[in-house]
Structure formats: C-alpha cells, structure tokens
Amino acid sequence: MAEQLQAKCFRVSGEVQGVGYRFFAQRVADRIGAAGYVKNLRDGSVEVYAIGTAEQLRVLRLELERGPRAAMVSNVNEAEAEVLGRYAGGFSIEHDW
Structure with a gap:
C-alpha cells in the first residue's frame, strides 16, 4: 500500500533571499521526490509549499x-x-512579484 501524501507550508526566515535558497529548495525537493513550489515573499522570507510522504516532508x-x-x-x-x-506534478520556483 502506498503511503498517504500530505502537504505542508514552510515559511523560512533569515538571510534567505539573494543567496540561491529557492534553487537549493528545488534541488532538494527534486532529489527526495517532493512536489510543490518555492517563492520569495515581500517581507524577505521564503515560502515552500510541499506535497509528499511524511518522511519526504x-x-x-x-x-x-x-x-x-x-x-x-x-x-x-x-x-x-x-x-x-x-502542484502535484513537480516542484517549481514561483515568481509572484
């Protein structure tokens, strides 16, 4: 039986914009097989929405x-x-501003 998929939204703060964080998150998600997106937020944080198994998340x-x-x-x-x-088809970098 396949493990149930779940979703989480992560908000990452600190020095996380302009340092390759979105590309890093995309590479990690692709490597572990999680789907979703990553995007910069106006307040300087990064949002990661991910779909995967409990272990992947x-x-x-x-x-x-x-x-x-x-x-x-x-x-x-x-x-x-x-x-x-x-968002279940892969992991992308979103640009909303």
Missing part, C-alpha cells in the same frame, strides 16, 4: 533548516496544508 524540513551555504536560516515555521493537485 521530514527530510525537506531538515534541509530547509540547513539551507545553502550562503544562507543564514533563523527560523522555519511549519503548517499543515491542503494537498492541491495543481
């Missing part, structure tokens, strides 16, 4: 806390989210 969170070498992650907030089928 656990690994993703650990990697988001670490971040790429140039980043300085100060906090990762995590919230349960609805599984949105439109």
Whole structure:
C-alpha cells in the first residue's frame, strides 16, 4: 500500500533571499521526490509549499533548516496544508512579484 501524501507550508526566515535558497529548495525537493513550489515573499522570507510522504516532508524540513551555504536560516515555521493537485506534478520556483 502506498503511503498517504500530505502537504505542508514552510515559511523560512533569515538571510534567505539573494543567496540561491529557492534553487537549493528545488534541488532538494527534486532529489527526495517532493512536489510543490518555492517563492520569495515581500517581507524577505521564503515560502515552500510541499506535497509528499511524511518522511519526504521530514527530510525537506531538515534541509530547509540547513539551507545553502550562503544562507543564514533563523527560523522555519511549519503548517499543515491542503494537498492541491495543481502542484502535484513537480516542484517549481514561483515568481509572484
């Protein structure tokens, strides 16, 4: 039986914009097989919406806390989210501003 998919929304704060954080998050998600998106927010934080198994989301969170070498992650907030089928096909970098 396949493990149930779930979704989480992570909000990452610290020095996380202009340091390759979105590309890092995309590479990690692709490597572990999670779907969703990453985007910069106007307040300087980064939002990561991810769909995956509990284990995939656990690994993703650990990697988001670490971040790429140039980043300085100060906090990762995590919230349960609805599984949105439109993001289930892969992991993308979103640009909304």
